[in-house]
Amino acid sequence: MNRLYHVALSPFCRKVRLTLAEKKIEVELIEERYWEPSPDFLRRNPAGKVPVLRLDNRMMSESQAICEYIEETVPTPPLLPRDPEGRYEVRRLCGWFDDKFNQEVTRKVMGERVWKKVMKKGYPDSKTVKEGLSAIKFHIDYMSWLLDQRRWLAGDAMTLADFTAAAHLSCLDYISDVDWNRSDVVKDWYAKIKSRPAFRSLLADQLPGMPPAPQYAELDF
Template identity: 55%
Template sequence: MRILYHLPLSPFCRKLRLALREKSLDFELRVERVWERRPEFLALNPAGQVPVLVEEGGRPLADSSAIAEYLEETYPDRRLLGRSAVERAETRRLVAWFDQKFHAEVTLNLLFEKVNKRFYGLGNPDSAAIRMGKQFISGHLDYIADLSERRRWLAGDEFSLADMAAAAHLSCIDYLGDVPWDAHPRAKDWYVRVKSRPSFRPLLGDHVAGMPPPPHYADLDF
């Protein structure tokens, strides 16, 4: 059985959980408290970060983008990057948009400040960073709305890794109750479609001790 070392509110781990399920690949989840710096885990990934995927009898694979590419090459029956070179380029562009730009402008300012700082013992949340994250998220929701209005899914006609990356980040922020869905109904419609996919539903069962999600979080229809 392959093993995915993860954290429940890591968008990079969530992206891979979606990819594995969309490819109908069985896997075992193991929570890795990376702040503990376990020697056994550092032997798998010296960077000390999740996700890490270990195939049965295989070498450990680290970094969500590298793992996603590995899954696409190794299990090609269900394509997640697109069928043509142009489609794959657009999907990769959007994955980078959310894993880099959204992460820097929104995820770090909200999820890191409100959740991760507590586990790393880095003090209280920075209110200025939280305000900045809440300001930036609206622009990203507008971009999602624009893409989903012009295309069936974010990168084209098929549900792809671009949708998974976007939904992975947004689902973490939604757990905190910080996504202004009512002000962005078109982005909300796209998220409802993602949220209703069987691959996505296990994410809605994740909980962080002492931090329950808002009531709408696990509601497929909001």
């Protein structure tokens, strides 16, 4: 049985889940408390990070590498363009969200408001949360600029770049920390992603002691 060792509100795990679901690859989801690493988990990934995917008896880590492996082995439906320029743009935007957006927004907001509570590391630092919520405005404006020129973030077709961005934003939306009124075009883009069958398992996520925001699972939000 294929297995994905993951954490429900990790954007990196969500990116892999979306990719697997879009390709119709069935996996068993195993919650992994990576901050309390077990010897078994460290054997699966000595880096002590999630996601870890066991696929066809191969153990894989690092979300971008996993997604590109899946793309190469199961090319339909495609999540990367065929031309080098298009693939570059997808990879650039995946890096934008997994690096820049994660550092400036996800880590600050989710780290303080969710993971400190889950890991029992004290109370949120309001200054750090405010910094993250301020930074997200710039990123939404950038996405809006991209989507004014394209149907999807990286071009005319949905790609891994869209799944990467949606993975981060969906985590923040779980705790109602995305101002969807800031950009109609970004809200419409997210509504299209959110309505895909691949997104259904994400919308069913429930963190113990921390229920999702009311609009989180609503397709018409």
